[in-house]
Amino acid sequence: MNSLAVVLLAAAAGFAVTTLLGFILIPWLRKLKLGQTILDIGPVWHKGKQGTPTMGGIMFALGTVAAIALGAVTDKLTGGHIVSGDYPVPSEMQTKIWGGLLMALSFCLVGFTDDYIKVVKKRNLGLTISQKSIMQLLICLAYLTSLYLGMGGEPYMFIPFVGTVRMGLLFWPFGLLVVYGAINAVNFTDGIDGLCSSVTVITAATLGIIAAMRRFFGVSLEAASLAGACAGFFVWNRHPAKVFMGDTGSMFLGGMVVAVAFALGCPLILVPAGIIYVIEALSDVIQIGYFKSTGGKRIFKMAPIHHHFEMSGWKENKIVLVFCAVNALGCLAAIAVMYYGGYKF
Numbered sequence: 001m002n003s004l005a006v007v008l009l010a011a012a013a014g015f016a017v018t019t020l021l022g023f024i025l026i027p028w029l030r031k032l033k034l035g036q037t038i039l040d041i042g043p044v045w046h047k048g049k050q051g052t053p054t055m056g057g058i059m060f061a062l063g064t065v066a067a068i069a070l071g072a073v074t075d076k077l078t079g080g081h082i083v084s085g086d087y088p089v090p091s092e093m094q095t096k097i098w099g100g101l102l103m104a105l106s107f108c109l110v111g112f113t114d115d116y117i118k119v120v121k122k123r124n125l126g127l128t129i130s131q132k133s134i135m136q137l138l139i140c141l142a143y144l145t146s147l148y149l150g151m152g153g154e155p156y157m158f159i160p161f162v163g164t165v166r167m168g169l170l171f172w173p174f175g176l177l178v179v180y181g182a183i184n185a186v187n188f189t190d191g192i193d194g195l196c197s198s199v200t201v202i203t204a205a206t207l208g209i210i211a212a213m214r215r216f217f218g219v220s221l222e223a224a225s226l227a228g229a230c231a232g233f234f235v236w237n238r239h240p241a242k243v244f245m246g247d248t249g250s251m252f253l254g255g256m257v258v259a260v261a262f263a264l265g266c267p268l269i270l271v272p273a274g275i276i277y278v279i280e281a282l283s284d285v286i287q288i289g290y291f292k293s294t295g296g297k298r299i300f301k302m303a304p305i306h307h308h309f310e311m312s313g314w315k316e317n318k319i320v321l322v323f324c325a326v327n328a329l330g331c332l333a334a335i336a337v338m339y340y341g342g343y344k345f
Helices: 003-031 044-049 057-077 090-119 129-150 168-189 195-213 217-237 246-263 267-273 275-293 305-311 316-340
Strands: 156-159 163-166
Touching: 003 057, 003 195, 003 217, 057 090, 057 217, 057 246, 090 129, 090 217, 090 246, 129 168, 156 267, 168 195, 168 246, 168 267, 168 275, 195 217, 195 246, 195 267, 195 275, 195 316, 217 246, 246 267, 267 275, 267 316, 275 305, 275 316, 305 316
Parallel strands: none
Antiparallel strands: 156 163
8 A cells, every 4th residue: 555545544543533532532531520620820711611621632642543553554464664664774763653652652641640640639730840750751761762772872863954963972961851841842832722732733744744755654654643633632622622631642742743753863853843832831931030030020921922822812712823823834944944954855
């Protein structure tokens, strides 16, 4: 079967499975009373969302896994080799794809634990910052170790307009910064109905296009499955949301997008392709830094920055539309940078 057809099949399957799961999981989450608790520090109008089912990230996590499995099995049965594809070292690509998926699912489990403590144990803040950070860093190290071994102990990275560079010992601190940073940046983006899921559709689709142009169809399969699943979740998560993804979902999304970026060999591509994630994370860092350095003054009305626009009078649908447009521009820039930067299309 044609590799591109398999990729499109996976995208459709991710959308269908996630959408259909909403009819099953959302009533089940309601029945278990797994509703979101809205903190007092948030916008007061969010209080109306109190009790909306959370942990909905389970829907697109299952949808993504099912779509990847369907695509891989279909390709195998029809005599293809989509996972390794035209990659120079097939075993390395398999490590990046399956190791990346396992890493994303591990972060999903951490997010699920955090959500469970919040909604079942009635502890609003869930895991402590130190508990969550330790778990995340351990997963980061395990994932980076798999990449290091998969690359034969000689980790490398493609840098646009520079070429492929050997990273040496820099691989470890750089990798930790990228993976840990991406997980939490995506988490910051999940704050209003439909924002994180819609932005991730655009980012994942873009990374899949870049991979397909390089004929890395295994990476495209992973990205397309994620994009389709996020689109299916958006059906239920758009304003007014019927379900929230929770940390269960946002951590899975962060793990998946960073896994795809590393599979492309260019984690730096997340800067333009996930520009909204970057902006959201930076707005939070800037707000906290400025607050501490000035003794209580703020740059934004509230951080992350989507809440600033909310408090400035923007409706949630407008924020989602504008943020998606900005992210789409960043994604176009990402494709151009890779194309003209020597990525060997």
